[in-house]
Amino acid sequence: MTFSISLVIIIITCLISYTALQNYDQLNKLSLQPYMVNRYRQYYRFVTSGFVHADFQHLLFNMLTLWFFGRFIEDVFTSLFHNKLVYVLYYILGIVVANIPSYIKNRNNSDYSSLGASGAISAIVFTAIIVNPWASIYLFFALKMPAVVYGVLFLGISAYMSRKGGGNINHDAHLWGALFGVVFPLLFHPELGTDFIYMLMHRSQFVR
Numbered sequence: 001m002t003f004s005i006s007l008v009i010i011i012i013t014c015l016i017s018y019t020a021l022q023n024y025d026q027l028n029k030l031s032l033q034p035y036m037v038n039r040y041r042q043y044y045r046f047v048t049s050g051f052v053h054a055d056f057q058h059l060l061f062n063m064l065t066l067w068f069f070g071r072f073i074e075d076v077f078t079s080l081f082h083n084k085l086v087y088v089l090y091y092i093l094g095i096v097v098a099n100i101p102s103y104i105k106n107r108n109n110s111d112y113s114s115l116g117a118s119g120a121i122s123a124i125v126f127t128a129i130i131v132n133p134w135a136s137i138y139l140f141f142a143l144k145m146p147a148v149v150y151g152v153l154f155l156g157i158s159a160y161m162s163r164k165g166g167g168n169i170n171h172d173a174h175l176w177g178a179l180f181g182v183v184f185p186l187l188f189h190p191e192l193g194t195d196f197i198y199m200l201m202h203r204s205q206f207v208r
Contacts, residue, residue, distance in 0.1 A: 006070030123181030
């Protein structure tokens with residue numbers, strides 16, 4: 001069996017999230033709180049917030065998505081970069097980049113808090129879309145649709161909900177994580193963009 005970094009990340013995230021859910025002080029110390037970052041320079045929160053979750057349902061959904069898509073992207077990155085550690089860097093950067101807009105918007109708001117791996121998970125899903133836009137994605141693990149259609153819907157809804165505001169979901173993290181998942185591989189391998197356009201224009205060759 002091939003060593004899976006995604007599985008290691010899942011195990012670490014589950015352990016940290018579980019212990020934090022049993023201890024509110026720990027959850028509070030690890031979550032992204034822009035005010036605390038801005039005032040006390042607690043920059044570690046940009047990373048640790050990706051390893052804690054609001055509840056077990058939130059944790060389960062993110063980790064299942066990581067399991068289904070992460071292993072594929074690991075293989076893609078191994079082929080592209082010949083080094084699995086690039087995948088680790090990409091995952092951590094996905095968390096950080098997705099948190100930056102929330103920090104900028106809320107750095108003076110002492111009541112704001114955000115947590116979860118959704119930014120990195122969104123990055124992984126959108127990298128998968130770039131690599132294989134006609135793959136099947138199951139929305140809520142039930143509704144089947146082409147990956148590229150899911151991507152368009154996801155970006156549209158995230159952008160709308162981000163502008164609308166309110167609710168307990170960090171749509172900014174979803175949106176910027178998704179954009180990071182597109183930009184990161186294209187920066188190092190721009191030919192993926194050409195391949196993506198070719199696959200979009202020749203759907204019949206890639207849909208069975």
